[in-house]
Amino acid sequence: MSYEAFLDGDPVIVTAALTGGVHGKEANPNVPETPEEIGRAAGEVEAAGxxxxxxxxxxxxxxRSFDTERFQEIDDAVRRHTDDVVIQHSTGGTGAPDADRHRPLRTDPPPEMASLDMGPLNRYDHLTSENTRGLVDSLHAEMVDRGIKPELEVFNDGHRNEVHGLLARRDLADPVYATLIFGPGTLTRPRPEHFLTAIADLPDGATFNTLGFGRHQLPFATMGILFGGHVRVGLEDNVYYERGELAESNAQLVERVVRVAEELGRPVATTDEAREILGL
Amino acid sequence: MPCPYLEYRDTSADQSFDEARAFCTVVEEFVQPMRADICNDRYALDHESHCEIYRAHAEGEE
Structure with missing residues (x-):
């Protein structure tokens, strides 16, 4: 992935992070929380690109829930409201037992993709989400068994070491797909020079996704588009459309980034194209 | 045992919800869902250790 991909007009995959597990309707009443709300939001973002x-x-x-049954209800609702969107489950879970972190992988059918947090990150002032290498390896092993593509979540610069370490320990199917995350706290500081360093430091042949938290969502998505990557937007990561103006929906955030991608000459990937790019 | 300052409410001065949600009576706000797990001492979480609001409030009462 590189600037060449931008010049070539390669399709860009738009991922919509619909709900998350940190904030909810107390932050923005438009965050979907129930399976039906999440399903409807999935249909809207698929229609938006x-x-x-x-x-x-x-x-x-x-x-938060880590129950397989709850994920199943959500997947069923998503499938009712969408044509063939790729379903990606989170395996994140600050403070949750390792056993619970596996439960999102056990729906029927399994999700096509699942997140894999690459290491520790601080939450609030007295809490750390540990994400030990042992947990990373056990989640990856179950993903392999179930045919699930891992999305490597790289929250900071040290996590890129963890990506290289994971590749040394385990056999990851091509292409390696890493989401580079920028924002406050433990995350990589959201500055363009750090973005350029991050994409240059990924393993050869890796494909990257770009995630900026809060007000960094749009500028970092735009950089991701310019430098040949893919983008993630949605109310999980950013509840605002503009400073002081809450987003109306996940679709509103997707529509904006689709406009940016198309204006910059990168068409938005169809679901078939996304599956081909990701090797699903 | 859950945090003594946790209540479940469906309305506050400026917000209302269909389902009762976790409300912190120290800061008088609905709390984030992930913080609600701390308030409830779920999993390996413990409000006395992990909640800066509880800790600061407890220190202020000493």
Whole structure:
């Protein structure tokens, strides 16, 4: 992936992170939380140009759930509302037991993709999401068994070491697909020079996805488009459309990044093209 | 045991919800769903250790 891909007008995969597990309707009432709300949002973002939906599960009151059954309800709703969008489950879960982190992988059918957090990150002032190498390896092993493509979530520069280490330890199917994440706290500082360093430091042949938190979502998505990567937007990562203006929907955020990609000469990938690019 | 400052409410001064949600009576706000797991001492989480709001409030009461 490189600037050449931009010049060549290669298709860009848009992933929509619909709900997340950190904030919810208390932050923006338009965050979908129930399976039906998430399913409807998936249909809207697919129509807007997203080919992948990144999913978390919640209890009826918006709190986190890691239950396979809850993910199944969500997947069933997503499939009712979409044509053939790629389903990607989160395996993230600050403070949750390792056994629970596996449960999103066990739906029937399994998700085509699942996230794999590459290492620790701080939450609030007194909590760390550990994501040990042991957990990374066990989640990856189950993904391989179930035919699930890992999306390597690279929250900071040290996590790129973890990507290279994972490749040395385990056999990852081509292409390696890494989401480069920029924002506050433990994340890579959201500056263009760090973005350029990150994409240059990925393993040969890797494909990258670009994720900026909050107000960094649009500029970093734009850089991802310019430098041949793919993009992730959605209410999980950013509840605002503009400073001080809450986003109306996930689709509103997808529509904007689709306009940017098309204006810059990169067509948005269809779901078939996304599957081909990702090797699904 | 859940945080003593946790309540489940469906309305506040400026927000309302169909389902009752976790509300922190120290800061008088609905809390993030992930923070609600800390309030409830779910999994390996513990409000006395992991919640800066509880810790600061407890220190202020000493």
């Amino acid at each position: 997203a080919s992948v939906v990144h999913l978390h599960a919640r209890r009826p009151n918006g709190e």
